[in-house]
Amino acid sequence: MEIPSKYDPTTTEDKWYAYWMEHKLFRSVPDERKPFTIVIPPPNVTGVLHMGHMLNNTIQDLLVRRARMRGYNALWVPGTDHASIATEAKVVQKLRKEGIKKSDLSRDAFLEHAWEWTHKHGGIILEQLKKLGASCDWERTRFTMDEKYYDSVIDCFLDLYKKGKIYRGERMINWDPAALTALSDEEVIYKEVASKLYHVKYAIAGSTSEFITIATTRPETILGDTAICVNPKDERYLHLHGKKAIVPLLGREVPIIADEYVEMEFGTGCLKVTPAHDPNDFLLGEKYKLEVVNMMNADGTISPAGQLYVGMDRFEVRTKIVEDLSAAGHLVKTEEHINKVGYSERTDVVIEPRLSLQWFVDMKELSKPALDHVMDDTIRFFPPKFKNAYRNWMENIKDWCISRQLWWGHRIPAWYGPDGTFEVAKTEAEALALFQAKNPAITASDIQQDPDVLDTWFSSWLWPISVFDGFYKEDEVSYYYPTADLVTAPEIMFFWVARMIIAGYEYRGTFPFRNVYYTGIVRDKQGRKMSKSLGNSPDPIDLMAQYGADGVRVGMLLSSPAGNDLLFDESLCEQGRNFANKIWNAFRLVKGWEEKVDNTVVQPESARVAIEWMNARFQAVLADLNDDYDKFRINEALMSTYKLVWDDFCAWYLEMVKPAYGSAMDATTYAATISIFENILKVLHPFMPFLTEEIWHFISERAAGTGSLCVATWPEANEANPALLGKFDQFTEVMIGLRNIRKENNIPQKEKLSMKVKAANADTTFDANIIHLGNLESIEYSSEKPSNSFTFIVNGNEYFVPFTANVDVEGERKKLTDELNYTKGFLKSVEAKLSNERFVNNAPAAVLETERKKQSDALSKIAMIEEKLSTLN
RNA sequence: GGGAGCUUAGCUCAGCUGGUUCAGAGCAUCUGCCUUACAAGCAGAGGGUCACUGGUUCGAACCCAGUAGCUCCCACCA
Numbered sequence: 001m002e003i004p005s006k007y008d009p010t011t012t013e014d015k016w017y018a019y020w021m022e023h024k025l026f027r028s029v030p031d032e033r034k035p036f037t038i039v040i041p042p043p044n045v046t047g048v049l050h051m052g053h054m055l056n057n058t059i060q061d062l063l064v065r066r067a068r069m070r071g072y073n074a075l076w077v078p079g080t081d082h083a084s085i086a087t088e089a090k091v092v093q094k095l096r097k098e099g100i101k102k103s104d105l106s107r108d109a110f111l112e113h114a115w116e117w118t119h120k121h122g123g124i125i126l127e128q129l130k131k132l133g134a135s136c137d138w139e140r141t142r143f144t145m146d147e148k149y150y151d152s153v154i155d156c157f158l159d160l161y162k163k164g165k166i167y168r169g170e171r172m173i174n175w176d177p178a179a180l181t182a183l184s185d186e187e188v189i190y191k192e193v194a195s196k197l198y199h200v201k202y203a204i205a206g207s208t209s210e211f212i213t214i215a216t217t218r219p220e221t222i223l224g225d226t227a228i229c230v231n232p233k234d235e236r237y238l239h240l241h242g243k244k245a246i247v248p249l250l251g252r253e254v255p256i257i258a259d260e261y262v263e264m265e266f267g268t269g270c271l272k273v274t275p276a277h278d279p280n281d282f283l284l285g286e287k288y289k290l291e292v293v294n295m296m297n298a299d300g301t302i303s304p305a306g307q308l309y310v311g312m313d314r315f316e317v318r319t320k321i322v323e324d325l326s327a328a329g330h331l332v333k334t335e336e337h338i339n340k341v342g343y344s345e346r347t348d349v350v351i352e353p354r355l356s357l358q359w360f361v362d363m364k365e366l367s368k369p370a371l372d373h374v375m376d377d378t379i380r381f382f383p384p385k386f387k388n389a390y391r392n393w394m395e396n397i398k399d400w401c402i403s404r405q406l407w408w409g410h411r412i413p414a415w416y417g418p419d420g421t422f423e424v425a426k427t428e429a430e431a432l433a434l435f436q437a438k439n440p441a442i443t444a445s446d447i448q449q450d451p452d453v454l455d456t457w458f459s460s461w462l463w464p465i466s467v468f469d470g471f472y473k474e475d476e477v478s479y480y481y482p483t484a485d486l487v488t489a490p491e492i493m494f495f496w497v498a499r500m501i502i503a504g505y506e507y508r509g510t511f512p513f514r515n516v517y518y519t520g521i522v523r524d525k526q527g528r529k530m531s532k533s534l535g536n537s538p539d540p541i542d543l544m545a546q547y548g549a550d551g552v553r554v555g556m557l558l559s560s561p562a563g564n565d566l567l568f569d570e571s572l573c574e575q576g577r578n579f580a581n582k583i584w585n586a587f588r589l590v591k592g593w594e595e596k597v598d599n600t601v602v603q604p605e606s607a608r609v610a611i612e613w614m615n616a617r618f619q620a621v622l623a624d625l626n627d628d629y630d631k632f633r634i635n636e637a638l639m640s641t642y643k644l645v646w647d648d649f650c651a652w653y654l655e656m657v658k659p660a661y662g663s664a665m666d667a668t669t670y671a672a673t674i675s676i677f678e679n680i681l682k683v684l685h686p687f688m689p690f691l692t693e694e695i696w697h698f699i700s701e702r703a704a705g706t707g708s709l710c711v712a713t714w715p716e717a718n719e720a721n722p723a724l725l726g727k728f729d730q731f732t733e734v735m736i737g738l739r740n741i742r743k744e745n746n747i748p749q750k751e752k753l754s755m756k757v758k759a760a761n762a763d764t765t766f767d768a769n770i771i772h773l774g775n776l777e778s779i780e781y782s783s784e785k786p787s788n789s790f791t792f793i794v795n796g797n798e799y800f801v802p803f804t805a806n807v808d809v810e811g812e813r814k815k816l817t818d819e820l821n822y823t824k825g826f827l828k829s830v831e832a833k834l835s836n837e838r839f840v841n842n843a844p845a846a847v848l849e850t851e852r853k854k855q856s857d858a859l860s861k862i863a864m865i866e867e868k869l870s871t872l873n
Numbered sequence: 874g875g876g877a878g879c880u881u882a883g884c885u886c887a888g889c890u891g892g893u894u895c896a897g898a899g900c901a902u903c904u905g906c907c908u909u910a911c912a913a914g915c916a917g918a919g920g921g922u923c924a925c926u927g928g929u930u931c932g933a934a935c936c937c938a939g940u941a942g943c944u945c946c947c948a949c950c951a
Contacts, residue, residue: 005911172949190948197951216951263950271951280949339951353949388877389946396947490945525884527944558899559885563878565944567885575900578913585911592910636887639899654910661909736917743917749908838931847892847932854893 003591007584009548013690017130023705026135028075030479036072037483038064039464039513040136041496044083045143046090046121049128051522051530051556051568052489054540058553059519059634060487061134065686066629067484068135069714075480076135077467078126079142082118084409084456085179085187085346091117091408107407107451114408128541133549133689135710142467144459145410152471153410153459154426156507161424165362166402168414168422172279173401175354177300177314178347181405182358184455185398186495188342188351197337198322199268200330202228205244205253212237212245212256213332215267217339218277219325220317222247223306224295225254227273229284232258234269248330249321250307257288276355292355300352314352359403359412359452367397369505370498379501382517382632383563386490393494400499402455409453418446461499464512471507486513489521490563517632520565527567543573550688551577557638557687579642580691583684586650587695589658590673598664606768607669610656613728614676616721617648623717625683641683649680652732656769674699679715724765730795731766737792738774741801744811745790749775753801756780756789760796787871791816796857798864813872820865827858 020026028035038060043053060076068074091114092102102110126141142149160166174183198219204210212228228245230237237256244253254273261280262271275285276294285292295306300314309317325331342351371394373379374387381387403412414424415431417439425431428449435442462471470477482504488497497516504512522530522537530537543552547570554576559566621644628637657673659665678699685692689710696702696709742749754777755770767779789800790812803809833839834851843851 003910006913214951218951261950266950273951278949278951280951283949340949342949385878386946392876392947493946561886564886569885569900571900572885574913578911581913582911585914587910589910631889633887639887642899650911651915658910739916743905749916833932836931840931842931843892850893 003588005585005588007548007581007691009550009580009690010545012694013131013133013549016690016693017133019693020135020708020710021138023708025705025708025710026076026137027139028073028137030476031073033071033073035480036064036067036074037077037480038075038485038487039077039467039483040079041486041488041492042079042081042142042144042460042463043125044086045080045118045123045125046083046087047125049125049132049540051537051540052519053125053129054132054552055519055522055556055566056487056489057129057132057134058556059517060485061132061553061689062557062634062686063485063487063629065135065689065710066714068710069682069685069712071713074135075137075140077140077142078129078134078136078138079140079463079467080122080126080144081456081460082143082145082409084404084406084453085181085183087114087118088406088408089179089346110407131541131544131549132553135689140467144456144463148469148472149459149462149466150410152462152466152469153454154413155471156462156503157410157413157454157458158424158426160361165366166359166424167362168357168359170355170357171360171401172282172353172355173358174342174344175298175352175356176344176347176349177298177352178349179344179406180298182354182356182401182403183344183351184401184457187345189345190340190342192338193341195337195339195341197267197335198325199332199334200248200272200325201332202245202248202272202330204240205246210240212240212270213268214270214272215335216272217337218318219321220302220309220314221274221277221295222272222321222325223250223302223308224274224276224293225252225272226275226285226291226293227254227288228256229259229262229271229273230256231260231262231264231269233260234262234264236269248325248328255288255290257284257290259284259287277353279353282353282355294355296352296354298354300349358401359414359454361400361402361458363397363400363502366506367394367498367502370394370501373505373511374501379511379513380515382515383561385563386493386516386518389490390493390498394498400455402458403450403452404455405451406453407451409456410459412450412452412454414450415447416450417442422450423447457495457499460496461503462507464500464504465507477508481508482511483513485515485517487517487519490518491521493518515632518563520563522566522568525567525569527565530568538568538570543570547573547577548580548690550580550691554579554638554687557635559635561635562632579646580688582646582650583688583691583695586645586654587677587698589654590677591698593659593665593670593673596659596663596665597667597670599667601664601666603666603668604768604772606772607657607666609765609769610653611669611672611676612721613724614648614653616724617653617728618644618676618679618715619718619720620722620725621648622683622715623720626717638687641687645680645684649676655773678712681709682712682715685709685712727763727765730763731769733794734766734770734792734799735773737794737799738770738776738801741790741792744815745804747804751775751804752777753804754778754780756782756784756786756800756802758783758785758798758800762797785867785871789871791868793861793864796860798868809872813869816865816869816872820862820869823858823861823865827855827862830854830858 064074064076094117095102095113157166174188176183195217197215197217199213199215200219201211201213204212214228225247240256241258243256245256246253262269273281273284273290275281275290275292277296293305295303296314297303301311302309302317304310309320322331344351374390413426414422415428416422417435423431423434425434432444432447435447464481464483465477468477468480470481500512504510524530524536528534528536552573555573558572558575621640624640625637628640657669681692681696693709752775757779759781762781770776771779786800786802788803792799830851834855
C-alpha cells in the first residue's frame with residue numbers, strides 16, 4: 001500500500017465525522033456511569049462561526065473527548081440562542097432592503113419573517129462546528145425558543161413573580177432610539193468621545209442684570225429643564241438660593257435648588273436639572289418634587305413637550321440650539337471636553353436615558369448564594385483572577401431590567417385590563433379568569449397582552465437546566481446537572497455566567513457547573529480584536545480547508561492560557577499542520593515495518609531498552625498531562641504532548657528501534673511500538689481527533705463503532721521509572737557529544753568510530769543504543785586515558801574518540817581550554833558562596849550539600865580537562 | 874474616580890513553596906545537510922540588565938515599597 005508522504009485532511013475529516021455520527025458515538029443517555037456534562041454557550045442562531053467560537057469550542061471538544069475516553073458518560077449539549085435584539089435587528093435590516101418597514105407589519109407578520117430568517121440561517125453555525133470536529137450530541141440540539149424551552153422561560157417568570165422577585169416599575173432605563181427598546185446596563189458600552197461643554201447663562205427671575213451660568217454637554221435637554229442646582233456650600237451662589245431662573249429660549253421659570261450632589265469644581269459648579277433625561281437628575285427630581293418634562297420621543301426626536309424643534313432629531317437640535325442660544329446671547333463659551341457616552345451594544349447609537357415602565361427582577365436576595373459559592377470555590381474560576389470582578393459586580397448588583405420593546409423573543413406573560421391594572425398568568429385564559437374574579441364584566445377583548453419580550457439572557461440563564469427540560473422532568477436533569485465545565489468568554493461573565501449560577505441555585509439548589517474556564521479574546525497580530533468591520537478575521541472555514549481542522553485546533557491552543565488573549569497568527573495553524581504531518585510520517589515509518597516483521601529475529605538489546613524507556617517516558621508525560629488538564633493548563637498539556645511525540649517518540653524512540661536498511665524487525669519490538677503508538681494516539685486524540693482516528697484504523701482493523709478511537713480507553717497511569725529516565729538523559733548527552741565530534745570535524749555519519757570510556761559511574765544500559773545510533777565499532781571501558789582523542793565528559797565519565805586522519809588538534813586544544821576556563825569560573829562562584837559564613841550558617845543542609853557537590857564535581861572536572869590537555873600532542 | 878492584572882530571548886509565553894528543572898519552552902533567526910518516515914524535515918548555533926529604583930534575606934525573576942508603561946473590569950461628574 002502506497003501512503004502519501006503528506007497528510008491530506010480533506011477527505012479524512014468528512015469521512016470520520018460521518019463515521020462518528022453513524023455510530024452515534026457522541027450520543028449520551030443516562031446510565032450507570034458517572035456523567036460529564038458540558039453545555040455549549042449557545043451561539044446566536046443566525047450567527048456564523050468566528051475565531052472566538054473556534055477557540056471556545058475547540059477547548060470544549062477537547063475536554064469532552066478526554067472525559068469520554070476516561071469512561072465518563074460524556075455529554076456535550078449543543079444549541080443556539082434566539083438572540084432577541086441581534087436577530088431582530090438583522091431581520092429589520094433585511095426587510096428594509098426589501099422596502100418593508102417593521103412598523104408597517106403586524107407583530108405576527110413580522111414574526112413570520114423572523115422565523116423564516118431563523119430557519120434559513122439558523123444552524124449554519126452548528127454545521128460549521130461539525131467541521132471543527134465538535135463531538136456534540138446533536139440529537140439534543142436545543143434552541144432557546146423551542147416550545148418547551150419557551151415554556152420554561154415563561155414558567156420561570158411566573159414563579160419569580162409569585163415570589164415577589166419580579167415587579168413592574170417606572171425607572172430611568174437605557175433607551176436605544178434605533179432599536180426602540182430598553183437595554184440593561186450591561187448592554188451599554190461607554191466610549192470616550194471628544195465633545196463640547198457649553199456654558200449657558202440663565203437669567204434670574206425678577207432681575208435684569210443677574211445671570212447664572214451652567215455647563216452642559218447636552219444643550220438640547222435644556223428643553224426639559226425644570227430646575228437649576230448648585231452645591232449648598234458653594235459661596236458663589238449662596239445669594240441665589242430660593243430664587244428662580246429662566247430657561248433660555250423657553251422663558252420657563254424654574255427653581256434654583258441646592259444639593260450636595262453638585263461638584264463645585266466641575267464646569268461652573270452649577271447644574272441644570274432635566275429629570276426626564278438623566279438618571280441623576282431624575283433622583284434630584286424625586287427628592288425635590290420637581291416637574292418632569294419629557295421632551296423626547298422614543299426615536300430620539302423632540303416631542304411636543306419640548307415646545308421648540310418638535311420632530312427634529314436630538315443631534316440636529318444640539319447644533320441648532322447652540323446657534324440659537326448664541327444668537328440670543330446666552331452662550332457664554334464652548335470648551336473642548338472628553339466625556340464618556342453610552343452606546344448601544346447592538347445598534348451602536350447613543351443611548352438615551354429614558355423614563356419608562358419596565359419589568360425588573362429584584363436581584364438582591366436571589367444573587368446571594370451565587371456570590372458565596374464562587375468566593376468559597378464551590379464553583380471554580382480559571383483563571384481565579386476573575387473572582388474579583390465577579391465579586392465586585394455581585395456585591396453591587398442592581399435590579400435587572402428584563403423587558404425589551406421587541407417582538408422576537410419570549411413574550412411577557414402579563415395582560416393589561418381597561419383600567420390599566422395587570423395580571424400575570426401563563427395564558428390569556430388564565431389572565432382573563434383573574435380579571436373576571438375582580439370584575440366579571442371583563443371579556444377577552446378588554447384585555448391586552450404586554451407587547452414586550454424578555455431580555456435574551458432571561459432565557460439563557462436557564463440553559464443548563466432547560467436543555468434537560470429540568471423544569472418539567474427529573475430523569476435527565478438529575479443525572480446531568482450540575483454540569484462539569486463551562487467554557488466561555490469573560491465578556492459575558494455578568495450577562496450570563498453569574499445569572500446561570502443565580503438561576504442554578506434558585507431552581508436546582510446547587511451550582512450549574514463545577515468549573516468555569518474563561519478563554520481570552522482572539523486578536524490579530526497587532527493586538528486588535530478580530531472583527532468583521534476591521535476585516536482582520538480569517539474565515540475559520542477557509543483556515544480549516546487550508547490547514548486541516550486538526551491543524552487549526554492545534555494552532556488555536558498553542559498559545560492560549562486561560563484568560564489570556566490569543567494573538568492569532570496563521571503561522572500557528574501552519575505549525576499545527578506540520579505537527580499533523582510529523583505524526584503522519586511517523587505512522588508511515590512504523591507501517592512500513594509491518595511487512596518486515598520476522599518472528600525468527602531476536603530482539604536487539606537496543607530496542608528492548610528503548611521500549612522500556614519509551615514506556616517510562618510516556619508515563620511521566622501522562623502524569624504531567626493529567627495534572628495540566630486538572631488545572632486547565634490546556635496549552636501546556638498540548639506542548640507536553642507535542643514534545644512527547646516529536647522529541648521523544650520520533651527523534652529518539654523510532655530512531656532507536658529502527659532496523660538497519662533492508663533488515664527485518666523482530667515481532668516483540670514491532671508489537672511494543674504499535675502499543676506505544678496507540679497510547680500516543682489516545683492522548684493526541686482530544687487535540688487532533690481526525691488524524692488520530694485515521695491512523696488508529698490504519699494500524700489495525702477495528703470493530704465498527706466500538707472500535708473507534710474516540711471511545712477508546714484513556715491510558716492508565718503507572719510508575720514512570722525515574723531512574724531509567726535519568727540514565728536516558730545521560731545517554732542523550734553522550735549522543736550529543738558524539739554528534740558534535742562528527743560535526744566539528746566533518747566526520748561523516750557513515751564512517752564508523754570507536755569509543756573508549758573511563759567510567760566513574762559505569763552504566764551500560766544504553767550502550768547498545770550508543771553503538772547503534774552513534775555508528776560505533778564498539779565501546780571499550782578502561783582506566784586508561786588514551787591520548788590523541790576527542791573527548792567529552794558526561795556525569796563524571798570521560799569519553800574518548802580516537803583521532804581520525806585529518807584532525808584539527810589546535811581546535812581541540814582551544815575547545816578544551818575554553819571549557820577549562822568556564823569550569824574554573826564556575827568553581828570560583830561556588831567557592832565564594834561556600835566561604836560566606838552567613839550562607840554556611842543559615843542555608844538548609846540540603847542546599848549546602850548541593851553546593852559542596854558542585855564544588856567537588858567542578859574540581860574533578862578541572863583535573864580531567866587539564867589531564868586531557870596534557871595528552872594532546 | 875475605584876479595582877484587578879501585566880512587564881522574562883526578535884515574537885508568544887512558562888517559571889507552582891525564595892535555593893539543581895533557575896534563567897527556560899515553542900516559534901522565528903543563523904550555519905550545515907534533499908541521510909532510504911517526514912525540507913511541512915534533520916543536525917547544530919546564537920540570542921535575556923527577568924521594566925526601573927530601593928528594601929528584606931546568607932541567597933530575589935520570585936517577597937515588600939515606590940516609579941514608569943501597557944491591558945482589562947467597574948462607576949451617572951453635568
